[in-house]
Amino acid sequence: MDPREVETEANSDQNQSSNVYHLALDIGGSLVKLVYFTKDDDHIVDGEEGISREKTSVKSKGSRDYPVLNGKLNFKKFETSKINDCLQFIKTMNLHLGGNQQQENTGSQTTAIKATGGGSYKYADLFKERLGISLDKEDEMDCLVAGANFLLEVVHQEAFTYMGDQKQFVKIDQNDLYPYLLVNIGSGVGMIKVEGDGKFERVSGTSIGGGSFWGLGKLLTKCKSFDELLDLSYRGNNRAVDMLVGDIYGGMDYSKIGLSSTAIASSFGRAISENKELKDYNPEDIARSLLRLISNNIGQISYLNALRFGLKRIFFGGFFIRRHPFTMDTLSVAVNFWSKGEAKAMFLRHEGFLGAVGAFMSSDKHGLKELLGNEVVQQTPNKLSFAVDKIQVPIDVELNGDESIECSVYAA
Numbered sequence: 001m002d003p004r005e006v007e008t009e010a011n012s013d014q015n016q017s018s019n020v021y022h023l024a025l026d027i028g029g030s031l032v033k034l035v036y037f038t039k040d041d042d043h044i045v046d047g048e049e050g051i052s053r054e055k056t057s058v059k060s061k062g063s064r065d066y067p068v069l070n071g072k073l074n075f076k077k078f079e080t081s082k083i084n085d086c087l088q089f090i091k092t093m094n095l096h097l098g099g100n101q102q103q104e105n106t107g108s109q110t111t112a113i114k115a116t117g118g119g120s121y122k123y124a125d126l127f128k129e130r131l132g133i134s135l136d137k138e139d140e141m142d143c144l145v146a147g148a149n150f151l152l153e154v155v156h157q158e159a160f161t162y163m164g165d166q167k168q169f170v171k172i173d174q175n176d177l178y179p180y181l182l183v184n185i186g187s188g189v190g191m192i193k194v195e196g197d198g199k200f201e202r203v204s205g206t207s208i209g210g211g212s213f214w215g216l217g218k219l220l221t222k223c224k225s226f227d228e229l230l231d232l233s234y235r236g237n238n239r240a241v242d243m244l245v246g247d248i249y250g251g252m253d254y255s256k257i258g259l260s261s262t263a264i265a266s267s268f269g270r271a272i273s274e275n276k277e278l279k280d281y282n283p284e285d286i287a288r289s290l291l292r293l294i295s296n297n298i299g300q301i302s303y304l305n306a307l308r309f310g311l312k313r314i315f316f317g318g319f320f321i322r323r324h325p326f327t328m329d330t331l332s333v334a335v336n337f338w339s340k341g342e343a344k345a346m347f348l349r350h351e352g353f354l355g356a357v358g359a360f361m362s363s364d365k366h367g368l369k370e371l372l373g374n375e376v377v378q379q380t381p382n383k384l385s386f387a388v389d390k391i392q393v394p395i396d397v398e399l400n401g402d403e404s405i406e407c408s409v410y411a412a
């Protein structure tokens with residue numbers, strides 16, 4: 001193939017950058033999440049002057065027409081420890097300037113980007129220094145809830161259950177969505193009782209979360225990346241490390257209290273009775289046991305909080321999950337076991353991007369207003385809300401976190 005025909009990733013990024021509109025960030029303890037909208041590359045040439053403008057269409061709702069922008073919602077993540085890569089990406093793509101290279105900062109007006117998460121405080125000066133932008137901070141819990149509600153409302157087949165290798169999409173009835181428990185498993189874990197749009201309370205949390213899995217896993221297995229740790233856990237057997245009920249009860253179940261001989265009596269408990277050192281254990285088995293320990297514990301605390309408030313549905317988000325079958329299965333089994341089948345664990349396809357999507361939705365709509373105001377549509381809407389049509393995501397595509405989904409945005 002002629003190498004000139006090959007579009008490199010960098011080229012394709014730069015091509016895309018001319019159509020960027022609107023960026024929001026969630027800067028967490030472990031990962032930085034970016035959500036940005038890109039318009040479709042679909043220009044109408046205006047007669048002989050050759051002025052091109054983005055093609056918009058009109059959406060009719062009831063008796064009113066609304067201008068519509070067609071494009072993509074893009075998702076990208078970076079490790080927070082590699083924040084420089086993230087800054088470089090934003091710079092290369094001109095995401096902070098709406099993709100417009102000409103629109104360098106004049107100094108008179110600082111561009112503000114919506115951002116949430118602890119890093120929006122920690123790295124505010126760095127963003128100012130390196131990109132000349134200020135971070136317009138939004139509360140992390142507000143954003144998580146807004147993001148979860150938005151995704152559950154607009155993305156087709158966003159929520160699913162996972163148990164015993166069976167994945168089942170859940171049809172969300174908008175009139176029967178609330179109340180629910182949102183459990184966000186990031187570096188730490190937050191548990192939020194959600195009763196409606198903007199109506200929520202953070203009811204619990206635990207510091208034993210994704211950061212604990214990754215941190216302990218790194219120390220114990222010497223693996224170099226989170227993906228490697230997940231991969232190890234996939235291949236391991238926790239029986240080599242955990243003390244089971246059967247180990248204590250001479251191979252028998254403790255049926256009186258509902259514990260089978262294969263249930264874990266004590267995570268990592270086998271290590272105390274064996275004359276072995278860390279090097280004598282398989283890293284795979286350690287990773288597996290650790291993943292079960294953390295997931296079981298979160299599943300149990302989640303169930304207890306659901307019980308506290310009589311909630312039947314628990315939605316799990318956060319990048320700890322990474323759609324890892326074993327993690328989802330462990331959380332589901334824990335919730336199912338403790339609630340005796342009363343409560344259901346559910347997962348979100350855009351699990352790690354709840355906060356970033358929430359920050360994105362909170363943006364003021366000036367850019368969009370300008371963009372739409374220049375278009376063929378005469379009627380400028382009074383109230384701009386960033387509404388998005390029901391989004392279809394191909395269900396057979398396994399997403400690794402960086403992706404884009406087709407959508408159309410309209411001001412309603």
Ligand SMILES: Nc1ncnc2c1ncn2[C@@H]1O[C@H](COP(=O)(O)OP(=O)(O)O)[C@@H](O)[C@H]1O
Pocket residue numbers: 027028029030031032079117185186187188209210211212213214226227317318319320321322352
């Ligand atoms: N590529 C990755 N690098 C580091 N951690 C990852 C990665 N993918 C998933 N994780 C897990 O996700 C957790 C972070 O989840 P996230 O929802 O982004 O939280 P935070 O907002 O605290 O960064 C990490 O602690 C780790 O367990």
Ligand SMILES: CC(C)(COP(=O)(O)O)[C@@H](O)C(=O)NCCC(=O)O
Pocket residue numbers: 027028029030117118140186187188189190204205206207
């Ligand atoms: C402090 C945090 C809100 C920060 O969010 P994160 O970056 O972990 O997504 C979270 O780590 C948390 O809720 N930790 C648990 C603290 C506790 O309730 O004990």
